[in-house]
Amino acid sequence: MAEQPVFLSDDVVARFLSYDELIPKLEEVLGQFSRGVSSEVVQPVRSVMPIHNHHGYLGLMPAYIAHEDILCTKMVAFYRREGNLNLPSTQATVLLFNPEYGNVRAVMDGLDITHKRTAAVSAISAKLLMPAQSDVLCILGCGHQAVSHYEIFTRLFSFKEVRVCSRTLETAERFAARVQGPMKVFTSAEEAVHGADLIITVTNSSEPVLFGEWVKPGAHVAAVGACRPDWRELDDVLMRDAVIYVDTREGAAVESGDIILSGAEVFAEVGEVLNGTRPALRNKTTVFKSLGMGIQDAVAAKLVFDKWKSSQ
Numbered sequence: 001m002a003e004q005p006v007f008l009s010d011d012v013v014a015r016f017l018s019y020d021e022l023i024p025k026l027e028e029v030l031g032q033f034s035r036g037v038s039s040e041v042v043q044p045v046r047s048v049m050p051i052h053n054h055h056g057y058l059g060l061m062p063a064y065i066a067h068e069d070i071l072c073t074k075m076v077a078f079y080r081r082e083g084n085l086n087l088p089s090t091q092a093t094v095l096l097f098n099p100e101y102g103n104v105r106a107v108m109d110g111l112d113i114t115h116k117r118t119a120a121v122s123a124i125s126a127k128l129l130m131p132a133q134s135d136v137l138c139i140l141g142c143g144h145q146a147v148s149h150y151e152i153f154t155r156l157f158s159f160k161e162v163r164v165c166s167r168t169l170e171t172a173e174r175f176a177a178r179v180q181g182p183m184k185v186f187t188s189a190e191e192a193v194h195g196a197d198l199i200i201t202v203t204n205s206s207e208p209v210l211f212g213e214w215v216k217p218g219a220h221v222a223a224v225g226a227c228r229p230d231w232r233e234l235d236d237v238l239m240r241d242a243v244i245y246v247d248t249r250e251g252a253a254v255e256s257g258d259i260i261l262s263g264a265e266v267f268a269e270v271g272e273v274l275n276g277t278r279p280a281l282r283n284k285t286t287v288f289k290s291l292g293m294g295i296q297d298a299v300a301a302k303l304v305f306d307k308w309k310s311s312q
């Protein structure tokens with residue numbers, strides 16, 4: 001008889017998922033994905049259906065990683081929340097399968113996985129693409145992703161200054177109280193961005209929040225929001241002037257409003273840079289357009305499941 005699936009709640013997942021283990025796994029799988037060998041890594045473009053009545057979408061993110069024998073699907077609901085600030089922008093559930101039998105081994109709350117793996121992938125892009133001397137970090141948007149990004153970026157890199165700005169001062173101040181690290185809260189995004197070496201956009205906006213004319217030449221931008229073909233976080237000037245990196249070319253061509261609507265050309269996948277098949281143009285202004293990938297959730301879920309299992 002097949003084993004019964006276990007349910008791992010968000011706090012259990014959070015306890016067993018560490019950045020130290022996650023980052024090397026993500027680097028490995030992003031590289032494998034960009035080699036494009038379909039017998040190694042299978043990941044179709046996310047299928048997304050609208051939840052009309054609630055300005056939301058449900059995305060299905062299956063992935064199979066052959067050499068590690070990981071079969072996984074995340075279901076992620078995400079919303080445009082412009083007028084409705086008290087509801088979450090994202091909810092996620094991850095199913096980890098036994099690939100041999102096809103039965104579900106674990107059902108996991110997917111929020112911590114989504115927050116950490118997204119921040120970790122942005123940090124991987126920054127390691128490769130941010131200016132060698134990066135003193136000032138600026139985070140636009142002060143929600144859940146901002147917390148995980150602040151956590152990992154301040155742990156991995158040393159900034160002289162961290163700036164944050166959100167749609168409202170109240171959200172930014174709540175964020176500052178929650179993370180309790182050194183930072184300056186700004187009320188103007190333009191002022192927050194001025195002179196920054198590294199800019200992270202983690203907003204739920206569907207209109208540009210970052211404009212090319214504000215961005216210091218040579219800066220690196222990790223753009224995490226705007227995951228629909230008609231949503232934007234970055235303006236046309238920035239998209240045309242910067243060298244554009246993505247997590248997946250296929251996904252970007254279908255889902256990224258910043259890429260589709262600006263007509264910007266994708267220079268490389270981050271996995272190609274990790275593989276050494278495309279260069280990291282650190283001296284240019286660079287944008288990493290993140291959309292999120294099922295393989296990222298899959299390696300995270302496997303780490304969590306293995307650690308949970310060995311704790312039993």
Ligand SMILES: NC(=O)C1=CN([C@@H]2O[C@H](COP(=O)(O)OP(=O)(O)OC[C@H]3O[C@@H](n4cnc5c(N)ncnc54)[C@H](O)[C@@H]3O)[C@@H](O)[C@H]2O)C=CC1
Nearest residue numbers: 089141142143144145166167202203204205225290291292
């Ligand atoms: N690329 C990826 O892998 C993933 C992307 N996302 C996307 O990341 C974005 C952020 O997600 P969460 O942090 O969970 O959302 P959240 O709702 O917790 O936070 C969003 C923040 O953006 C701020 N914001 C909205 N408009 C703004 C503006 N014009 N200027 C400055 N700040 C503004 C809000 O005040 C809020 O603080 C969403 O668009 C979500 O869909 C989420 C998961 C994975």
Ligand SMILES: O=C([O-])C1=[NH+]CCC1
Nearest residue numbers: 076078227291292293
């Ligand atoms: O990868 C992910 O989980 C998501 N990308 C956009 C919204 C959620």
